Amino acid sequence: MITNIQSELKDTLLEIIDLNKYFSIRSNIIDILRFKTPKKIKVIDNINLKLCKGEILVVAGESGSGKTTLAKLIMRSIQSDSGKIIFDDRDITNIKGKELLKLRSGIQMIFQDPYSSLDPRMKIFDIIKEPLEVHKKKISKKELIDCVNFALKKVNLDPDEVSSKYPHMLSGGQRQRVSFARALVIKPTLIIADEPVSMLDVSIRFQILDLMKKLKDEENVSFLYITHDLSTSQYVGDNIIIIYRGQIIEQGNIHEVLSHPLHPYTKALISAIPQFNDFQEIKIKNEIESSSNCGCKFLNKCLYSSEECKNSEPTLIEANRSHFIRCYNYESI
Ligand SMILES: Nc1ncnc2c1ncn2[C@@H]1O[C@H](COP(=O)(O)OP(=O)(O)OP(=O)(O)O)[C@@H](O)[C@H]1O
Ligand SMILES: [Mg+2]
Missing domain, CATH: 3.40.50.300 (P-loop containing nucleotide triphosphate hydrolases)
Structure with missing residues (x-):
């Protein structure tokens, strides 16, 4: 918790x-006629x-x-x-x-x-x-x-x-x-x-x-x-x-x-705000989101992904006191 x-x-x-x-x-309609589960x-x-x-x-x-x-x-x-x-x-x-x-x-x-x-x-x-x-x-x-x-x-x-x-x-x-x-x-x-x-x-x-x-x-x-x-x-x-x-x-x-945003997604959101423009600009890839069941949900959009991100989903971990992050590579980004 x-x-x-x-x-x-x-x-x-x-x-x-x-x-x-x-x-x-x-x-x-075809799926319905075939009684396929939605x-x-x-x-x-x-x-x-x-x-x-x-x-x-x-x-x-x-x-x-x-x-x-x-x-x-x-x-x-x-x-x-x-x-x-x-x-x-x-x-x-x-x-x-x-x-x-x-x-x-x-x-x-x-x-x-x-x-x-x-x-x-x-x-x-x-x-x-x-x-x-x-x-x-x-x-x-x-x-x-x-x-x-x-x-x-x-x-x-x-x-x-x-x-x-x-x-x-x-x-x-x-x-x-x-x-x-x-x-x-x-x-x-x-x-x-x-x-x-x-x-x-x-x-x-x-x-x-x-x-x-x-x-x-x-x-x-x-x-x-x-x-x-x-x-x-x-x-x-x-x-x-x-x-x-x-x-x-x-x-x-x-x-x-x-x-001090840690996730590449948060960093990208913040660097796009004019008031926060002293932040280094972080870009995200213009790809369709990953539909894979394993791995990080942000994988396809991330420029910093590693092999680990493809194979298993990161959990939310405490990076600092009262600051939680779901990313394997946040320390190197
Ligand atoms: N009743 C529904 N049936 C099927 N899918 C739904 C239903 N309500 C929401 N969704 C889907 O759930 C996802 C989340 O929708 P939600 O409305 O919670 O997003 P949001 O973060 O509030 O977006 P926005 O900032 O545009 O308001 C979307 O992909 C949406 O299409
Ligand atoms: Mg909404």
Whole structure:
């Protein structure tokens, strides 16, 4: 099991143990007629992680690496094939019905697109009060108004100004604040924010990231912040995991990983960011990803691979304290 300094000092809120998820690739008509079993691809590959109370854990990786799938597995909107998800000391891997509904008041999700994630026919007040009606059935009308106003103020929106508006009357940044208020209103301990700023103007991005920091400090909310933008991740994150094809390839304290990346993939991602351009440029090969079952998943793209990388898959090892890496040759790159 992977631990780091922070998780030794703080309480663990979320722990994922050996999590795996496969998706079936839809068969063509001939395969169906021949009763051929559909092919499966492993989208989440033996993921282990810990997120502590009051921590912002960044999950970064290229498109299709499995970030959203990981979020859906934690939210339990899809079921894992194996592994365990422990939230607040409870095994939530297989919970159903009322227990699952209760879990959703502890974990909330914010989506990438603030334009489609809010119901255009509902006023802002009704959008924010909805989770309260679902999760807190005995709440009085006065309490309900107070909770909605509190959530709106927390995200720096004026209740008198926005409550009676519809989503189309707000800017993108204001809409994303409404998404945060909606998540916040039932006082979750964990918010999974899946690319919450990628559709927003650069000037507004930092306002939303500041909001995440504020909620972490004032409300002790933990965040799983999913992004492919490493340049903003350092601004809010405490720890980071880098995912490549469903596998954690590097993990650790965010400042340590971004200032001393060890995996060639992380190095290539970082050297492509203008703010980090004092890094030596690391290139990756423009090849199709390896479909082999043995060996490193990054093999075909790596310029530094050795015989060992072809024959067996590297495991995640601790290179330095609180810095983990999945690469045989990281010391020589
Ligand atoms: N329901 C599904 N059925 C089959 N394959 C799926 C399904 N959902 C996701 N996938 C596949 O799983 C892989 C991971 O998808 P996922 O959406 O988790 O990636 P991501 O890292 O969030 O990408 P992005 O940065 O583009 O949002 C992709 O190859 C995708 O095609
Ligand atoms: Mg995604």
